[in-house]
Each structure stands twice: as structure tokens, then as C-alpha cells.
Amino acid sequence: MSRAVFPGTFDPPTNGHLDIIARAAAAFDELIVAAGVNPAKKRLFSDDERVEMLREIAAPFPNVRIATFSGLVVDFCRTEEAGVIVKGLRSGGDFDYEIPMAQMNRRMTGVDTLFLPTSPEHGFISSSLVKDIATLGGDYASFVPATVAARLGEIAGYC
Template identity: 80%
Template sequence: MSRAVFPGTFDPPTNGHLDVITRAAAAFDEVIVAAGVNQSKQRLFSIEERVEMLTEIAAPFGNVRIGTFEGLLVDYCRAEGARVIVKGLRSGGDYDYELQMAQMNRKMSGVDTLFLPTAPENGYISSSLVKEIARLGGEVADFLPAGVHDRLLRKL
């Protein structure tokens, strides 16, 4: 059975994240969407809220489950029996950063990383940018799954 982990902050999950989930679900027997827990970082949404949103958007996929991790991603992958990390790439800047992480993860654990270039319609979407636009009163419905959009508006 092929198992992959799609890690991220998902604060909040965007249509770009959903695209990666959709594509990874088609490529692997099982995909674990793993929300990172980092107590030292301030998030808009709690880990519980992020897990709820991810559970909602992943519901149509029978082979996707939601998890959380704290600490090293490679330790989480080992514990879950995942041999692949899936990462979405929006730009060359993402590639430069993620390549170094992928090489380090492989050296530390043997876990490989699969890069999925973003779909063109999602290439400019980031959780940080969506939150900033929403805070300033801009419309962000086109960038988020409907349930996530509703939660973001209530939160702000």
C-alpha cells in the first residue's frame, strides 16, 4: 500500500490545498493530510478548527484522513508508515526552500518528497495572503472551499 503525507499549516485550508489533496488522493492508496502543531507560532485557527476544516474538505475522498504532528515531519512519517511527503509548489521560491527540506528529510529518514506544481488558477493563493485580504475587507470566496470561507468570515 502506498501512503503519503501532505503536511502543512492549513491556516486556513485553501483551494490550492484542496487541489493538492485531490491530486495526491488519485496517486496514492492513502493520503494523510497532516496539520502541523507549533505552540510557539500564533495561528488564526486552533489546531482543532484546522482539523475540522480539513476533515470537511477531505470528506469526498475515501482514501484521505486527517492527522496532526508536532516535531519532525520525518518522525511522523515513520510512525505512520509513509514513505512519501507530498508538497505543492507555487513558484521557484517554493522550490528553492522545499528542495533543501526534501534533501534533508531523505538524508535523515529515506522518506522521499513528491513535488506537485500548483494548478495555474491556484498559483498565487496562499493562506497568509487570503487572511490579509479578508482582514482588509476584500472578497476571498474564490480562493477557499465554501465551508472554510464561512469560518474565516466568522473568525474575522
């Protein structure tokens, strides 16, 4: 059975994340979407809220499981017996940032990284930009799944 891990912060999950989830779910027998937990980092959404949103948006994919992890993603991969990390790339800058980590992960544990370029219609979306738009009163609804937009509206005070 092929098993992969798609790690991230997902604060909040975006349409770009959903695009990668859908495509990776089609490529592997099981995909674990792993939300990173780091109490030292300030997040807009709690760990439980991020997991709940991910479960909602991944519901159409029966081979997708949502989990949390802390520490090194390769340690999580080992625990879950996953041989591949999936990463979405929006630009060459993302590649430049991700390639050293992929090489280090491979060297440390043998876990490979599969890079999936985002679909062109999602290539400019990032969680950080979505949060900025939401907190400044802009229209973010087309950048996130509907359930995420509703939660952003509650937090940012915009519905």
C-alpha cells in the first residue's frame, strides 16, 4: 500500500491546499494530511479548529486521513509508515525553500518528497495572504472552501 503525508500549518486551509489534497489522494492509496502542532507559534485557528476544517474539506476523499504532528515530519512519516512527503509548490521560490529540506529528509530517513505544482488558478493563494485579507475586511471567500470562509468570517468579524 502506498501511503503519503501532506504536512502543513493549514492556518487556514485554502483552495490551493484542497487542490493538492485531491490530486495526492488520487495518486496514493492513503494520504495523511498532517497539521503541524507547535505551541510556541501563534496561529489564527487552534489545532482542533484546523483539524476540524481539514476533515470537512477532505470528506469527499475516502482515502484521506487527518492527523496532527509535532517535531520532525520525517519522524511522523516513520511512525505512520509513509514513504513519501507531498509538498505543493506555487513558484520557484517555494522550490528553492523546499528542496534543501527534501534532500535532508531523504538523507536522514530515506523518505522522498513529491513536489506537486499548484493548479494555475490557485498559484497565488497563501494562508498568510488570506488571513491578511480577512483581517483587513477584504473578500477572501473565493480563496478558501466555503466552510473555511464561514469560520474566517466568525473570527475576523466579517460574514
